Amino acid sequence: MVLTQSSPNRPLRADARRNREAIITAADDLFRTQGMGLQMDEVAQRAGLGVGTVYRHFPTKEALTVELVVHRMETVINQAEQAMETQAPAVAIRGFIHAMARMMGEDAGLRETFQVQSTADAQREECAYYRQDLHERKFGLVRRAQEAGMVRADLAVEDFDALMCGMGQSILAGGNPELMADVLLVGMRVPDGDGSQCGAADGGGSAA
Amino acid sequence: MVLTQSSPNRPLRADARRNREAIITAADDLFRTQGMGLQMDEVAQRAGLGVGTVYRHFPTKEALTVELVVHRMETVINQAEQAMETQAPAVAIRGFIHAMARMMGEDAGLRETFQVQSTADAQREECAYYRQDLHERKFGLVRRAQEAGMVRADLAVEDFDALMCGMGQSILAGGNPELMADVLLVGMRVPDGDGSQCGAADGGGSAA
């Protein structure tokens, strides 16, 4: 562990600032492709710098990825905000989910941002604010859709989160993003009372 | 790489057979909890043996996990078979999906068995037969449900796979298995023509 800056808050030297930008750009590219699997050496190489320089700016791989994760959370928060501005609750949640699907389709880092397993402990702390903000927005989207009777009432925000997370995995597994999003949307509606379709019937699978 | 058995196919010595069982049992327990994250040292310790012994029976970590993966695939194949024996296509696919959700809820190894990223290259070869068998059964389940008009026709088996895979992730993320399965089921139905619900409407999200 090395201090990123020795004295309080002096503006970075010109070359240092330039390098910092290069590092973030390089890291972001790799994060989009490889998610948390990105390697510090690769970041350095892609930025045209030595590893030491990367570590001068980010004392830890995690410190670097937090930057990237936060950037993605902001994007998602914006999406949620935009969706909320839409009047119709149904269109709002639909727009959000489809936007997420589209973005997740081309950004491994974004997919992992919403997965528990890849979210290291310390990240939680750094991102707490964003996580909270995003949580509230999602809550709003879901609740409004529920009030409008367009999403089943027994679906908690946690379940919504889980579904979004699963959608990312589905897309990674090769599912068409549009379709995956649609399945999710339709699936969240209030289920029919009768069992004429596959949804609500009972007495299916069994055995150990 | 070390040969597992020197001479052709002599029956294992009594103690060796016992140990082999212990290793598989230990590994299976750990696989259920940690998936591919299980460690060879832990396996050995849990089996009450030395690491060397584990490697005598399984030349590689992968060789060991293939055993566990195959076991799980057999289980799933059985589930699919049972479901197929059911007359009603809707009940069949429903039973299968719910069974998967239940099992995935308590078995990290099973979840990872159906994820691409955790499936190493060489495993594909060992499991090819099972993978193929399972693929056909899933195909049957989906097609029958489609013919009965209970699953949208534009859903390919690959999409179904992707959805199952996503369901595993959703469950890992803390979603209630029952609910996740239900959402999937409802979501796979033929979508309504009208846009009165959130499913099929258009013109929602936008912007970059």
Added chain:
DNA sequence: GCGGAACCGGAACTCAACTTCCGCTTCATG
């Protein structure tokens, strides 16, 4: 232009897996 603080580079270190090696132990056979 000079001095020195800030910064850079990348070889070397660390650490946590997986894997190998080989002397010792145990089982099966005559």
Added chain:
DNA sequence: CATGAAGCGGAAGTTGAGTTCCGGTTCCGC
């Protein structure tokens, strides 16, 4: 029971990441 082949244990080797260190370089203020 003797013998040797099969099997066992676990310390040591290997590998692939992340991280540190420090001599050399670059920039900023005078």
